[in-house]
Amino acid sequence: MLGLNKKDTSLFLIVVALTVFAPFILNPFPVGSDLAQFNAGYPDLMQRFLIFGIFAIGFNILFGLTGYLSFGHAAFLGVGSYAGVWMMKLLTMNVVPAILVSVVVAGLFSLLVGWISLRRSGIYFSILTLAFAQMSFALAYSVLTPITGGETGLQLSLSDPRVFGVSATPQGSIPLTNFFGLEMRDSAELALGGWLFTFNAGYYLCAVLMLAAFYVAIRIFRSPFGMMLKAVKSNQQRMQYTGLNPKPYTLAAFVISGMYAGLAGGLMVSMDPLAGAERMFWTASGEVVLMTILGGAGTLIGPVLGAGFIKYMENIVSKINEGILHTWFGFLPDGLEDFVVAVFYPFVGKGWHLTLGIMFMLVVIFLPGGIVEGGQRIARLFRRRPARAHERSVGAPSSSAAE
Amino acid sequence: MGILEVKNVNKSFGGLKALREVNLDVAEGSVHAIIGPNGAGKSTLLNTLIAKLTPDTGSVTFDGRPLIGMTPHQINQIGVARVFQTPEIFGELSLLENVMIPAFARRDGAFGLHAWNQVVAERDIRDRAMSLLADLKLDGKAHVEAQHLSRGDKRRLELAMCLVQEPKLLLLDEPTAGMSRADTNRTIELLKEIAKRGITMVVIEHDMHVVFSLAQKISVLAQGAIIAEDLPENIKGNPKVQEAYLGGAHL
Known part of the structure; x- marks a missing residue:
């Protein structure tokens, strides 16, 4: 289907189903229950899952296939964000031009950065990309303030021209981002028993674009171009003596992944029209590296899983505070309760980075293929068991006969 | 005029003269072997043909086009392919890929x-x-x-x-090194087969059995210089070659 093989088609369909039904899947606990704080099915977070999923899918096209580790990809996301907000300031609050221009501008910027950085490989390439990103961050924060809004970030204002829209609504407020009139904030709610599910317009716009981005990534992975990118990672020497020029291949991968980052940036401002320089900070670039490796670099679904995992930790685990821990362990005797809470406390709330760091170390050491490899190992375990059970059942009649 | 012409090529690494005034003329459709003791500069010579190394002086022309200044992929695109001494393959990819x-x-x-x-x-x-x-x-x-x-x-x-x-020209750097006798013989048959298709070959080889079963012409390289270039039957009896190659023993 769709020009994909059977396995990829089923993977794609699973991702489609998960994305469409995410408002249900991510809200397993009834409102008001103790576990409701683990619900991730609210629009803001669900949008972030998808946006960072796009970012990581694109990053994986570069890092997973060619092995070039860019440490400055957040710069493209940031540039995309600024471009998107400018479209909303100048043209219209419709998100379509914002998203398109974000992709194009990030693509052009990545062409420049890639053209220079790809003169080197390995650690030097990583450092060059990092330098570019930090340079962009510093510029956005200082001298480029007229374009980027500096420290406060780039915001919409009532005096923006918006030539194809309105500067202000009749009520005198800034108009909202929309997709041909459908406001990104619009949500439909469905209450079922104790559960409340939210279906948000912005989320579904992100979903459509994420699925498109994922589909394109699958096609790239299975194309001759994707094969060449794997060749870049495997043996550039052999490539050259085989008549292939690795440079344009790597640059194309770099620009494609930059465009994915731009798309993520454009979507971010379409959901919340504000762009800040901190989006380009090196920790943001590092985060997408973590997502990709944690999920499984070079796999199709890995980066999406990694993005979801990290964003879940960041938004859910970080909200567990001391008080919540006390209610969980309240059943223990007082002294023991304090002790257990003291043990867990560093790993939750503001300490969620510690949990993430440990998870990351464990994955890199024991599961170099990331969450995907973990899943494959579990699947293999289950596949082997039924096989053995089958052998036993085949052997059973003879043994029972012997008895 | 051969399909591949190497003229007065010199290459030094620091103080070491790896190639001295090397000349090579490979006839189209022929198998040309380059033999010589270890460190004679055989692989260095092949490297200058595919732009892995740039000679200090001299010229290399293939099919009438100068190769010096071209990138490795350009050289391949005009019809030069090479098998390396240690196989250069895409290890993580399948054979088919x-x-x-x-x-x-x-x-x-x-x-x-x-x-x-x-x-x-x-x-x-x-x-x-x-x-x-x-x-x-x-x-x-x-x-x-x-x-x-x-x-x-x-x-x-x-x-x-x-x-x-x-390819029009196939460069082979010790194609049978590390192979069993049976595998070596199979490879010889295969290379003969390839030669019949009209593909020109330059072969570096230590195994004289391989060299004499394939080559129409042999160049002997010693300490970076060509000391003999001749038909196989003449090379066998050449005292200079025996001196350089085997310290006087008969081939």
């Missing part, structure tokens, strides 16, 4: 942005790659990762990668 990549390079040139069509739909390339693998008795392992092959199989894979491109 290893052979498909050079086939794509031949069809699409040094860069082709085919990001939308799918590899499975490229039947022609796939069939060509499979038939090459079959020629080299590697088709049973088409979906194995190349890094898991034995050394001999890696060599044959590399040969398949070169042959799928139908």
Whole structure:
């Protein structure tokens, strides 16, 4: 289907189903229950899952296939964000031009950065990309303030021209981002028993674009171009003596992944029209590296899983505070309760980075293929068991006969 | 006028003169062997042909075109393929992919942005790659990762990668090193087969059995200089060659 093989088609369909039904899947606990704080099915977070999923899918096209580790990809996301907000300031609050221009501008910027950085490989390439990103961050924060809004970030204002829209609504407020009139904030709610599910317009716009981005990534992975990118990672020497020029291949991968980052940036401002320089900070670039490796670099679904995992930790685990821990362990005797809470406390709330760091170390050491490899190992375990059970059942009649 | 002409090539590494005034004239469609003791500069000479090294002075022309100044991929694109002394393959990719990549390079040139069509739909390339693998008795392992092959199989894979491109000139750096006698004989037969198709070959080889069964002409390299260039039967009896190559013993 769709020009994909059977396995990829089923993977794609699973991702489609998960994305469409995410408002249900991510809200397993009834409102008001103790576990409701683990619900991730609210629009803001669900949008972030998808946006960072796009970012990581694109990053994986570069890092997973060619092995070039860019440490400055957040710069493209940031540039995309600024471009998107400018479209909303100048043209219209419709998100379509914002998203398109974000992709194009990030693509052009990545062409420049890639053209220079790809003169080197390995650690030097990583450092060059990092330098570019930090340079962009510093510029956005200082001298480029007229374009980027500096420290406060780039915001919409009532005096923006918006030539194809309105500067202000009749009520005198800034108009909202929309997709041909459908406001990104619009949500439909469905209450079922104790559960409340939210279906948000912005989320579904992100979903459509994420699925498109994922589909394109699958096609790239299975194309001759994707094969060449794997060749870049495997043996550039052999490539050259085989008549292939690795440079344009790597640059194309770099620009494609930059465009994915731009798309993520454009979507971010379409959901919340504000762009800040901190989006380009090196920790943001590092985060997408973590997502990709944690999920499984070079796999199709890995980066999406990694993005979801990290964003879940960041938004859910970080909200567990001391008080919540006390209610969980309240059943223990007082002294023991304090002790257990003291043990867990560093790993939750503001300490969620510690949990993430440990998870990351464990994955890199024991599961170099990331969450995907973990899943494959579990699947293999289950596949082997039924096989053995089958052998036993085949052997059973003879043994029972012997008895 | 040969298809490959090397004229007065010199190359030094620091104080070491690796190549001194080397001249080579390889006739089209012939098999030309380069022999010589270890460290004589044989691999260095091949490296100057494919722009892995740039000679200090001298010229290299292939098919009437100067090769110096060209990039490795440009040289391959005009019809020069090489098998390395230590096999250079795509270890993480399957054998089939290893052979498909050079086939794509031949069809699409040094860069082709085919990001939308799918590899499975490229039947022609796939069939060509499979038939090459079959020629080299590697088709049973088409979906194995190349890094898991034995050394001999890696060599044959590399040969398949070169042959799928139908090169005009094939450079072979010790194609039978590390092979058993049986494998060596099979490779000789294979190379003879390739020679019959009119592909010019330059072979570096230590195994005299291989050299004398294949070569129409032999150049002897010692300490970076060509000390003899002749027909195989004349090389055997050349006292200078015996002196340089085997310290006076008979070949």
